[in-house]
Each structure stands twice: as structure tokens, then as C-alpha cells.
Amino acid sequence: MSDESLIDASAAASDLDLDVDAAESVVDANDADVVAALVPAQRLGSKWSDEDRARERELFNIAADPTRSNAERTVARNELVTLHLPLVHFLARRFRDRGEPLDDLVQVGTIGLINAVDRFDTERGFEFSSFATPTIIGEIKRHFRDKGWAIRVPRRAQELRMMLSQATAELTQSSGRSPTVRELAAHLKITEEEVIDGIEAAAAYSTTSLDAHVGNDEDASTIADFMGDEDPDLGNVDDREALRPLLAALPARERQILGMRFFQGMTQGQIADELNISQMHVSRLLAKSLATLREGMLAD
Amino acid sequence: MTTPIRLTIPASPQWVVLIRTATTAVCARLDFSMDRLDDLRLAVDEVASLLINDAVPDSVIECELLAGEDGRLDVTLSTHTNAGVLPPTNSFSWTVLTALVDDVTATVDADRLSIHLRASASENTVDA
Numbered sequence A: 001m002s003d004e005s006l007i008d009a010s011a012a013a014s015d016l017d018l019d020v021d022a023a024e025s026v027v028d029a030n031d032a033d034v035v036a037a038l039v040p041a042q043r044l045g046s047k048w049s050d051e052d053r054a055r056e057r058e059l060f061n062i063a064a065d066p067t068r069s070n071a072e073r074t075v076a077r078n079e080l081v082t083l084h085l086p087l088v089h090f091l092a093r094r095f096r097d098r099g100e101p102l103d104d105l106v107q108v109g110t111i112g113l114i115n116a117v118d119r120f121d122t123e124r125g126f127e128f129s130s131f132a133t134p135t136i137i138g139e140i141k142r143h144f145r146d147k148g149w150a151i152r153v154p155r156r157a158q159e160l161r162m163m164l165s166q167a168t169a170e171l172t173q174s175s176g177r178s179p180t181v182r183e184l185a186a187h188l189k190i191t192e193e194e195v196i197d198g199i200e201a202a203a204a205y206s207t208t209s210l211d212a213h214v215g216n217d218e219d220a221s222t223i224a225d226f227m228g229d230e231d232p233d234l235g236n237v238d239d240r241e242a243l244r245p246l247l248a249a250l251p252a253r254e255r256q257i258l259g260m261r262f263f264q265g266m267t268q269g270q271i272a273d274e275l276n277i278s279q280m281h282v283s284r285l286l287a288k289s290l291a292t293l294r295e296g297m298l299a300d
Numbered sequence B: 001m002t003t004p005i006r007l008t009i010p011a012s013p014q015w016v017v018l019i020r021t022a023t024t025a026v027c028a029r030l031d032f033s034m035d036r037l038d039d040l041r042l043a044v045d046e047v048a049s050l051l052i053n054d055a056v057p058d059s060v061i062e063c064e065l066l067a068g069e070d071g072r073l074d075v076t077l078s079t080h081t082n083a084g085v086l087p088p089t090n091s092f093s094w095t096v097l098t099a100l101v102d103d104v105t106a107t108v109d110a111d112r113l114s115i116h117l118r119a120s121a122s123e124n125t126v127d128a
Helices: A004-013 A021-029 A031-038 A041-045 A050-063 A070-083 A085-093 A102-119 A128-145 A148-152 A155-175 A181-188 A192-211 A220-230 A240-249 A252-263 A268-275 A279-299 B013-029 B034-054 B092-100
Strands: B005-010 B060-067 B072-080 B103-109 B112-120
Touching: A050 A070, A070 A085, A070 A102, A085 A102, A085 A128, A102 A128, A155 A181, A155 A192, A155 A268, A155 A279, A181 A192, A181 B013, A181 B034, A192 A279, A192 B013, A240 A252, A240 A279, A252 A268, A252 A279, A252 B092, A268 A279, A268 B034, A279 B034, A279 B092, B005 B013, B013 B034, B013 B060, B013 B072, B034 B060, B034 B072, B034 B092, B034 B112, B092 B103
Parallel strands: none
Antiparallel strands: B005 B060, B060 B072, B072 B112, B103 B112
């Protein structure tokens, strides 16, 4: 996140910064490509070339190939997302006169696209675009439904949240450790009370916007392959039988973070480093996963 | 800051935010790193929902935050429960709690269940 241009690209994509992990990594990895792909949105209207199609198929094969390394599969997945961003842009434009910034719609639509990429099964013989369209539109519509959070979290708090996320990353980078509230306040030239407000705003934000996501991932078992042998060892936990299906139903990234934090004993900062996401994001995902597991255990 | 901070909330998830915010404010005063602060917030959330789940209807959650001079913070949450039994220490929930804070203990006195967390500001290093 130290690279200015990455931040610019994210900001351009949405000043709400809906940083679902996958969206974050895609935008971070490839901002030039993202921007390039967004420009020729009309391209959707023209037919794809045979090369485009062949490339798409190849990428899906790589992404689904368990013999490939995680890195290779992630790169393929990111390229697939980038390749189809014009579709998101095209669909988002259909909703643009409803009081939400187009950039925000593109960003939530991208989340739908990422979900579609993860769930697409080439064996079934669908065109990817027809498979992805309902998912992307669904995510955009969900965004309108979930607008409640923006009312509860005032504008100022949203800005604070973003400033904090960025400052935490910068200070961690420069000092090699997680900063304190005092250091964050000094760095941002705001009061400690404002930092505290911002931390709570970040939590409120995640509760509303991410809860809507729960239970949306019925095909998680295919993503579970990404985890491979990194499945947390639940050896001594008594309720592991009840937990297993709940863990399996979590998005792979969340399961991975849970494992790293609670079974490998890594700190949030170390996880953020390892996965190249912000520490606040790690914290939000942990809170979300724990809440999901709690609900699941209670429902039993 | 040796005066404990006490907070009483209805045993309902919607008020847990008050305990979280109070915890954040005290941690800030003790110079907790964001890592440790976020961990304690998660732990407080976990304990609160554990207690809310066991609380008798219309009861309250009591929270006490006590800052030590050595950058240590003791958080105790308690409520009236029906069963008056200790939460199992071999549950996932407990595993999570022990990973998030330095120390976690549960005690039962008659039908009152208390869970105590101890966390400290120090010992935070990130391998950059």
C-alpha cells in the first residue's frame, strides 16, 4: 500500500473503499491493467476474438488445477477478473442514475465478478459472461439494499476509516511494528478520540456490509482446495465436529486467516504482511468469521 | 488510572458496541498497539456473546475495565445465567480467547458467570 499509484487507483475505483479482500488484491496487483480494462467498456458489445476465448479457458483451467501452485492460480484468477471488468462496468452503468456513485457500483460489481470467477465450472458449458451477469447484478442490487450502513456511519467516519487504514499500513511499514492510537493520531494530526471513533466506524462498517455476504458461498468446497494442507488442526477442540462444516463454509481467505491467527499463532500484523492486505482488514475479516462461526454454533 | 471503569449494558448484542468502545479508549490510553487493541476487541466481543447467550432474559452484562500501571488491562465481564456453569475450556471459542489475550479465566459464583481477560500493551513485534 506504500505505492501512491495503488492508492490512487483504489480511490478512483471508490472512495468508499469496499475492500473485500479479493477486490483489494486484484486492484493492488494490477492497477494499470484495471484502469486499461475499464476504459474500453464498449468492447463488451463487440465479439471476443478466438484468442480471447482460448485465453479465458486456459486461465480457468489454471485456476482450477490443484497441481498448480497457489501463486499461479491466484495470478490466473486475477487475470480472469481483470479480463471481465468491462462486463462489470457495463452492468454498473445500468444502475448509475439511482443516487450511487458509478465507481462504487463498479467496485461492488467487481466483488460479484470475483465470486463468479471462483464458482465458475467450465465443464458445464456455459459462457462465463452469462454465468457472471446475475451474480454481478445481484451484488450491485445488494449494495442498494445495504445502503443502511452509510446512514449509520457518517461521511466523516468513513473518511477516518480510510485514513486510519492507510496510516496503520504506513506506520507499520516504517517502524516494523503495529502503531498505537497515540502514534496514529500524531501521524494524522487528529485527536486520539477521533482515532477511537474511526476504529469503531471501521467495525460498524464491516458488520453491515459483510454480514450480507454470509451464506452466499455454497460452493466453498471448491475454493477449499486453495487451502490444501493449511486446514487448521482442530485436534484438541471438543466441538470440532460442529465446527468443521462451518469452517468449510467460510470463504477461503477467512479460513486461512483464522488458521494463521488462532492455530499458527501469527499476529494480525504478520498476517497482513503475509497476505499483503491491511491490518485493519485482517481485523475485520477475523471479526466477521468469528461472528459467522458463533451464529453457526448457536444454530446447531 | 487506578479507578476501574464500570459499564452495565442490557444483555443484548446491540449494546456490545459500548463495551468495545470503552475497551478501545482504555487501550489507547495504555498505548496498546493496533494489533493488540484489535485482538482485545475481538476477545471482548467473543466473551460478550458467550455471556449474552447464557444470560437469563432481561438481565444485564456488567463490564469492568481496570488499567494497571505496567500497561496491563484487566477486563471482567459477568452476567446472571440460568445454569451457573463454566464454559468448556476445550471449545473453539475458548481456543480463540486464549490466542487473543494473555490470560483468560472463568469463575462461577452462584448463578453469576464472570469471565476475566488480561491483556498487555507490550510485547508487540511485527517481523517486517
